[in-house]
Amino acid sequence: MPTTLRKLRGWPLTFLLAGLTGLSVGPFYWLVIAITRKDTEIFDWPPKLLLGGHLGDNLDRLQRRIGLLRVIGNSLLVAGVQTVGALVVALLAGYAFAKFRFRGRSLLFGLLLSTLVVPEQVMLVPLFKMMMSFGLLDTYQALILPGLCVPFAIFLMRQSLAGLPDELLDAARVDGAGEFRVLWSVVVPVMRPVLAALAIFLFLGSWNQFVWPLVALRSPGMHTLPVAIATLYGNKSTTDYGAILSGTALSTLPMMVLFLVLQRQFISGLLAGATKG
Template sequence: MKNKAFPRIKGLPLTLLLAAVTGLSIGPFYWLIVMSTQNSNDIFAWPPKLLPGANLVANLMVLDEKIGLLRVVGNSLLIAGSQTLGALIVSLLAGYAFAKFSFRGRTVLFVLLLSTMVVPDQVMLVPLFEMMMKFGLMDSYPSVILPGLCVPFGIFLMRQALGSMPNELLDAARVDGAGELRVLWSIVVPVMRPVMAALSVFLFLGAWNQFVWPLITLRSPAMQTLPVALASLHGMQANTDYGAILMGTAVSTVPMMILFVVLQRQFISGLLAGATKG
């Protein structure tokens, strides 16, 4: 009995450590959910309230009245979804070209592409603003979507993942008469699905949470995204409604949670793909 119990006792510190880390990770999110159901007075009450309150519907109604909740969520979903899909396609095509085609200047182009990853996004704001002005795209969805279609990290990730795919597999499909698009769709996409799922989560997260560029280029309230609309709630009145703000913050986490739950298995497989290859 002592020998059987010893491994359990030995693993107890690790279990407690993992439980503590899990609590620290879940704690802020639980606090956000609880506070989003309270009014402003209860949020700052002492001792703090640890259970959900009765202001869930009221905070939702106030939030919808002030920013048009469905409208701004729809704007964010449209922009983030389109940008994620476009960036995923561009990353796959560019990564496939860099990994499987030999052409003059390939290495130089790839190095130049990677060098853009060290350039801060803030440096690109003025050139992008001038481009959108000249193209007549200001205050439109394309002005936010187009600059996010080329993601150097996504191209790099797809290129590295495609580099381990055997060329013989692609050559066999070409011998059978398949064109490059057919090879890409029938051979490459099924194999790269876990990596694409993992990349799509990162791309959607970045597109959903972007704030500065939509704030600059989307001038009319009808085009605002959720992060920009939530920021506008500060200082709208003498008394800021923190319950509505926290409710909006809680709502903003829902799409990411749904996306991760749907792609969880593929996401984990994509993250572990590099570690399982010899």
């Protein structure tokens, strides 16, 4: 009897979790259905719950209007290079702040943390003028360079590396390893879960970035996917919802693939951060 009562008590929680799961998955399911339907069918009521046969038409219109393959390539290039570069900068800076003693370290780290409270919009005008003076507007460099130094990423790496035993690093140095060899052979393998989790956050932020590419880019051939999708919006009678929703669905694919590939390291990194200290 007690076992039966425990099972009965668990049913409300099960129904609650099932409802929350439905609320989370529902919009994605509707998106999948919508990209296979004509514009006139997308907002029908009651909504259609089965796949249609117009996915190819929607993707074809999307390709013709924004150059789909080109903008996806732009986004992948910018997000990929920026993520790798930001990881390298965060690893080197975090290692220096965590394991080296030098004059002004606390001041520099405090200044770095203070930038976390500065809204991104405040930096748009100075950043635009800087890129214009360098002649980098409407280039990949204008999109990639500002995202190479991410204060939050440096802070996270510094906090993670602070818990790494100094004896482990000293043992490698005694064996004749230089600092870069210590970093590559000792620090990187230990920090792999944290790096994987950080890579997902950095890629997500870069892939979804909209305001700065909109300001820095002028030619349609340089557009990233979020900016290109925004150009499809018009008034209610001219907005191509099938193409827009198809582009939105495509924009989620790289994040899903990246998460599936790095899922184990991502969860390990989160657990390591949660149990540290």
